[in-house]
Amino acid sequence: xxxxQMIVLKSxxxxxxxxxxxxxxxxxxxxxxxxxxxxxHHYLSLDPYMRGRMNEGKSYAAAQALGEVMIGxxxxxxxxxxxxGYAVGDSVVGMGGWQLYSVVNxxxxxxxxxxxxxxxxxxAYLGAVGMPGVTAWWGLVRIIEPKAGETxxxxxxxxxxxxxxxxxxxxxxxxxxxxxxxxxxxxxxxxELGFDACVDYKAHRDVDALSRALKAxxxxxxxxxxxxxxxxxxxxxxxxxxxxxxxxxxxxxxRYDGAAVVMADPSLILINRLKVQGFxxxxxxxDWPAALRELAGLYISGKLRPRETIAEGLAAAxxxxxxxxxxxxxxxQLVRL
Amino acid sequence: xxxxQMIVLKSxxxxxxxxxxxxxxxxxxxxxxxxxxxxxHHYLSLDPYMRGRMNEGKSYAAAQALGEVMIGxxxxxxxxxxxxGYAVGDSVVGMGGWQLYSVVNxxxxxxxxxxxxxxxxxxAYLGAVGMPGVTAWWGLVRIIEPKAGETxxxxxxxxxxxxxxxxxxxxxxxxxxxxxxxxxxxxxxxxELGFDACVDYKAHRDVDALSRALKAxxxxxxxxxxxxxxxxxxxxxxxxxxxxxxxxxxxxxxRYDGAAVVMADPSLILINRLKVQGFxxxxxxxDWPAALRELAGLYISGKLRPRETIAEGLAAAxxxxxxxxxxxxxxxQLVRL
Numbered sequence: 001x002x003x004x005q006m007i008v009l010k011s012x013x014x015x016x017x018x019x020x021x022x023x024x025x026x027x028x029x030x031x032x033x034x035x036x037x038x039x040x041h042h043y044l045s046l047d048p049y050m051r052g053r054m055n056e057g058k059s060y061a062a063a064q065a066l067g068e069v070m071i072g073x074x075x076x077x078x079x080x081x082x083x084x085g086y087a088v089g090d091s092v093v094g095m096g097g098w099q100l101y102s103v104v105n106x107x108x109x110x111x112x113x114x115x116x117x118x119x120x121x122x123x124a125y126l127g128a129v130g131m132p133g134v135t136a137w138w139g140l141v142r143i144i145e146p147k148a149g150e151t152x153x154x155x156x157x158x159x160x161x162x163x164x165x166x167x168x169x170x171x172x173x174x175x176x177x178x179x180x181x182x183x184x185x186x187x188x189x190x191x192e193l194g195f196d197a198c199v200d201y202k203a204h205r206d207v208d209a210l211s212r213a214l215k216a217x218x219x220x221x222x223x224x225x226x227x228x229x230x231x232x233x234x235x236x237x238x239x240x241x242x243x244x245x246x247x248x249x250x251x252x253x254x255r256y257d258g259a260a261v262v263m264a265d266p267s268l269i270l271i272n273r274l275k276v277q278g279f280x281x282x283x284x285x286x287d288w289p290a291a292l293r294e295l296a297g298l299y300i301s302g303k304l305r306p307r308e309t310i311a312e313g314l315a316a317a318x319x320x321x322x323x324x325x326x327x328x329x330x331x332x333q334l335v336r337l
Numbered sequence: 338x339x340x341x342q343m344i345v346l347k348s349x350x351x352x353x354x355x356x357x358x359x360x361x362x363x364x365x366x367x368x369x370x371x372x373x374x375x376x377x378h379h380y381l382s383l384d385p386y387m388r389g390r391m392n393e394g395k396s397y398a399a400a401q402a403l404g405e406v407m408i409g410x411x412x413x414x415x416x417x418x419x420x421x422g423y424a425v426g427d428s429v430v431g432m433g434g435w436q437l438y439s440v441v442n443x444x445x446x447x448x449x450x451x452x453x454x455x456x457x458x459x460x461a462y463l464g465a466v467g468m469p470g471v472t473a474w475w476g477l478v479r480i481i482e483p484k485a486g487e488t489x490x491x492x493x494x495x496x497x498x499x500x501x502x503x504x505x506x507x508x509x510x511x512x513x514x515x516x517x518x519x520x521x522x523x524x525x526x527x528x529e530l531g532f533d534a535c536v537d538y539k540a541h542r543d544v545d546a547l548s549r550a551l552k553a554x555x556x557x558x559x560x561x562x563x564x565x566x567x568x569x570x571x572x573x574x575x576x577x578x579x580x581x582x583x584x585x586x587x588x589x590x591x592r593y594d595g596a597a598v599v600m601a602d603p604s605l606i607l608i609n610r611l612k613v614q615g616f617x618x619x620x621x622x623x624d625w626p627a628a629l630r631e632l633a634g635l636y637i638s639g640k641l642r643p644r645e646t647i648a649e650g651l652a653a654a655x656x657x658x659x660x661x662x663x664x665x666x667x668x669x670q671l672v673r674l
Contacts, residue, residue, distance in 0.1 A: 017630070051511040116439040124372065150387065225499035230603065230604065234603070249603075249606050249607045250607070251607065252603065252604045252607055260601060260602035260603075260604060261603070262599040262600060262601055262602070262603070263599060263603040264596035264597060264599055265599070266571070266586075266589065266597075266598070266599070266600040266603075267567065267597060267598070268591040269613060270586045270587070270589055270615035270617075271615070272615065273614075273615045273616055273617060273620070274613075274614070274615055275612065275614040275615075276606060276611075276612070276614070277606070277610075277611070277612040277613070277614075278606040278607035278608070278609065278610045278611055278612075279610055280607075280610060283610070296439070326415070330538050
């Protein structure tokens with residue numbers, strides 16, 4: 001029978017995540033039982049939230065257990081089925097983890113979704129038309145609630161969530177300004193993703209300089225901010241928020257390794273009557289169908305076609321993941337399995 | 338004719354507010370013109386927001402101009418009227434400022450409200466049944482939106498806003514926990530105001546100790562927090578917030594003098610999916626009638642009868658105001674004029 005390969009969490013970051021926290025293992029695949037489906041993964045999604053799971057202690061989700069396969073979204077193909085709802089050859093998206101194969105109970109609600117790969121390539125279901133896209137949709141539509149003509153800013157704009165946020169906000173008539181690291185990423189955000197402007201935070205290292213650059217890019221101030229990073233970037237954005245601005249807190253990547261990163265001036269929340277709200281997209285499944293419909297439409301019409309950065313082979317996943325945390329990828333970070 | 342006395346802002350805090358920032362002046366009162374009303378103030382309200390107005394630069398409201406009468410809420414009596422809607426002897430509440438008399442245009446919307454002093458003493462219209470009470474109502478009802486059985490915490494619990502927050506949250510079936518400075522204030526909050534518990538922040542000087550004390554007082558965690566102070570108190574509360582908790586940011590008194598006070602760990606906003614929202618009650622006038630009705634009912638039924646700290650005479654106002662900023666008052670801080 002087929003042999004599976006998987007990457008498990010061997011040790012916890014202390015405090016920085018390194019390749020030594022991961023271990024590649026092999027194991028035979030047991031024969032399927034009634035109701036089960038065997039999926040061969042084509043792509044694994046790498047996402048910042050995984051870093052939070054590697055830590056012990058209080059987070060928004062249970063910590064990843066040591067010795068178990070790393071959690072992760074996957075797309076692939078049914079290669080064997082003991083469930084009437086799935087046939088060999090079906091394209092499916094699921095949470096298969098960092099491994100080549102997964103055995104899924106076809107009756108578990110939400111464990112596996114069949115997807116159309118005629119109009120949308122399968123890898124997009126891990127990005128623009130998947131969890132990152134829905135994440136952008138939820139923060140924008142449910143927290144920022146933008147009006148046409150307002151200015152919306154997103155950090156990590158060149159990433160999977162950022163690119164979707166840009167297309168969704170443009171579709172609502174907003175001025176969309178990205179924040180990204182480096183001239184190449186900013187050029188990509190402005191020229192390929194269609195943002196109105198992009199601010200290079202690496203060219204503006206302190207909060208004063210970054211705040212000035214944001215003022216130039218956002219002449220009418222900032223009404224909505226989609227927060228992916230935290231730290232100095234947030235402090236600079238907060239200085240430019242308009243009265244009654246909304247901040248959707250999706251990630252604080254700068255927090256994952258080591259000590260907490262402070263918010264420099266929380267009194268701006270009062271002074272500008274801001275709403276700052278954290279969310280986790282998996283807690284709002286009722287909104288996924290509407291979000292995915294809109295995202296698929298944007299993809300098919302060509303308005304949302306972000307690039308992908310693809311690492312080759314399961315063994316490359318840890319290094320690609322650490323690169324993602326450092327911002328080395330452009331667009332959606334995937335691993336081809 | 339009568340002579341008026343007033344206190345003007347002579348200079349700006351640098352960075353601390355002192356009595357030298359204020360100056361007492363005298364001036365004759367000009368004869369009334371058609372449509373005007375002359376009010377003799379009985380009480381002046383002292384409130385933390387006034388400290389923000391003393392600073393120059395971006396705040397949520399225009400800075401107090403140098404040389405002009407300090408802004409402030411007042412209650413008093415009409416002593417002369419050239420307006421058909423007001424008669425000599427009417428009890429009125431308004432924004433008369435730090436002075437003995439004010440001349441008000443009776444047609445200006447919202448400038449003057451006649452109040453019933455048969456069931457509620459006139460001074461209460463500056464506290465429980467006035468702006469501080471409505472402030473508590475708005476943050477609780479519109480941002481915290483508490484459900485029966487939830488735990489609501491308020492800082493500066495012994496103050497005018499805190500006492501109203503307690504009564505309003507108790508009326509909604511919540512567990513209400515105060516934070517106040519010193520054993521006397523905490524005893525007042527628990528025994529006279531009817532809170533379920535009160536934590537003395539002066540007895541728990543660092544964030545770890547204060548967080549432990551809050552855990553003991555809030556065994557089911559914190560669902561809603563009404564923020565009056567900022568700094569270490571906020572950091573300690575944030576560690577105890579439950580998932581989907583709400584924080585209404587009404588004041589950050591620790592911010593007014595000098596440098597910004599940081600928020601130690603904003604990633605808790607994401608981890609606990611918190612909503613943190615700032616507000617200013619004067620921007621929500623449409624809610625005042627409903628709020629004032631509920632507050633008057635609580636007052637008349639005896640469920641909201643906070644103490645007042647009364648300074649005697651206009652000249653005592655600056656020192657009483659600085660004491661308020663240091664937390665020296667118990668309950669509503671007034672000046673008898």
